[in-house]
Amino acid sequence: MPNDTRRTSPRSAAAGARFKRDPKKKPATARKPSPAGDGLKTRDAAVSALFSVLIERRPFDDAFANASAARDLEPRDRAFARLIATTALRNRGALQAVLSSYIAKPLPETIGRLNEILLAAAAQLLLLQTPPHAAISLAVDQCHADTNGKRFANLVNAVLRRLSESGQGRLADLDNVALTFPDWLLARWSDAYGPSEARQIARASLVEPALDLTVKADPELWAERIGAVVLPTGSLRCAQAGRVEELPGYSAGAWWVQDAAAALPVRLMGDVAGLDVLDLCAAPGGKTAQLAAAGANVTAVDKSAGRLSRLNDNLTRLGLSANTVVSDALTFTSEQKFDAILLDSPCTSTGTIRRHPDILYLKRPEDVAALAALQLKLLDRAADLLKPGGTLVYCTCSLEPEEGERQVDAFLARHADFSRQPIMLDDVTIPLAWRTRDGDLRTLPSHFADLPEGLRGLDGFYAATLVKSAAR
Template structure:
């Protein structure tokens, strides 16, 4: 997205005829010491995602590991980065208004510095003196971009004075979303629903919690609400680690939609359950909390280690195995197999806006092929009469409805099973014509502002013939 010709920032200020000179502002005393490291981390993340095309979570971990950031500064760095990624097209269009010549090829992090500063000025409402002077400091500290410090100062001053009006006229969905993705959603869901999905995907997500018990009580303690699905949704709660119940392991963070596939497994008390592709572990925790004997498999030892740490905090237990799911075998089949397959994750853009800038059309068939292979591996791991729950957090039919149809054609020993959740928990709107689960990010739009929407998920409940 950041290299798109339609929005590419251009160098050289468009001069306001009312101005005769543009001066470079020196950083205000005390400003550079407050928040420069956080902003620098945000710019580093943006460069990694937009230029190097690498995932945000990994970029954020690296950017913050090398900087001594307080929790508040870490949160601010993430907020800047995600705000830019959600509004990149519109922010680029604003910059284009105030610039005239294309930036040179070797510009260092100039474009990301400008985008981060404009996001602060127009969306996060950062005081102009802080956003501008710190952006200039960042530019001066960047070897390849330091000669543009005067340009940065001039452009950002113009943006702070009149950029808000320009920003409000722009269609951020059309400017930020990849055309191919909007076209796919339009084909799958219709133009109106596709637009609703995209708009909801650009919203800041609320905090959803899965609680061990007493959802109503925890909602009251945390000033949240209980969703029809049973999750507790909170807003404006601050650091998760400081909330009541976190240290005692009474709940864990998990989007309301992501919590549904494990519920489709039904009563798992005493059953042997395989969680294939288990990390980050929310579903493993659900199954263990429900009394299952869980075997959690993932190919990443590091991710499994974090999963075990979370289980320890929650005072839950599960067996973990580091293994490639494509080659995983078990001498004894399982009562239930939950396969949360790798996917394009297009249903989780609210939480992972880097998806907008990293995914490509060719990723869909490539991942669909992988999912097909994983389903074929999972099938013999289910005992006769047992259950296979297949799910992805993708909105693409090739990774959901079509994947299930092809699996059932290859494996006649399996058939669909009723989802087993009442209409209060799982409305009819959230079910496909074939009876599978399909949530869209635009669902729960009736909630108060700031607490709307949920992730897009697909899940199918498939039962294996008894013999």
């Protein structure tokens, strides 16, 4: 299976999405690295991050931050290393199938970082158009530097040379969805959304996403300055953004990075100006910034002091303020009740695979039930903290019904003093296709499919608006 910690066996390619690429056309994900980006340290950071995710089962963002910091990479080199690693994770199944076709004999158990070195090199050669001499020679150098991998240096050289000559044709015949996605997740989505939609979701989840921004004001103005488009939801989308810190308006605090789908739950709350609003599980802080920019008196709660510190730094850049509290949301107490509460609950995050491909390798079927149990407790805690007549918006970035629709149905069955409020926003901002039968929000990675290539897709989100009855 794709989640095997060592290697993925090739499967027969199923009908559907395959690698069909004009060899003369540069892939949409390809970016030209800086000259220094051709160095060993850059590749080594990518391989280290891959090893941490696939073998040590560590979250990619943490693993990559440590790997790039340890090698003191320059920003452009860090960006290229990240691109190598995420491209390899998104296409791991197909890349490993091609690599396996060039390796005649089974490899021993103790091979160091060999698989990850080959995977990173294959991503460069077949998907990022890295010059073969650079990708191959540096992969060989990485083998020589690896205690358990150095005996395979000649093998790496031979395999990658053959792959650079004929791997593109082999890759084109493979079904990356079937090879990369775990069977349990595809089966779940087929049950929830139907086989055809499940496959579209999976295909969209394996495409590198564009950069989305939420602006404080004047979206058309900032879209022109940045070179972005304004989505119907109001977010800005940039196909080729470069470094975020170098974009117009960053230092002025005009906007912040936030997926277009993630920006919708706050909008379901309506006018929050002057209201006391609690943002539970607030980090990384995009929704906190939205609430503060809309004039709410925000209390932002998160159990991670480090993540809350970064949230505060971002609020300072934006010229916004909130009362931040380091606390577990389950044990958070307050003397006051809140007019509105946003609960962006911890979840399996299966709607964000396009931004976090490590989810494919870190999540397990049993995680769904475990997180659903936590969400139940968080919802009950939020209900206690809400004023009579107040509004609770519950959301997750999961595509699993147990963490969305079924969770809210169960909550309403437990809390007779709450009722569901269907989406009140117009059909342009939130199309009817994004609304559930009960009027909740359900976005899918396959949405915005009609946009130009490089601008398509959306994080998968679920959100429901729950209103507490007024005191009698």
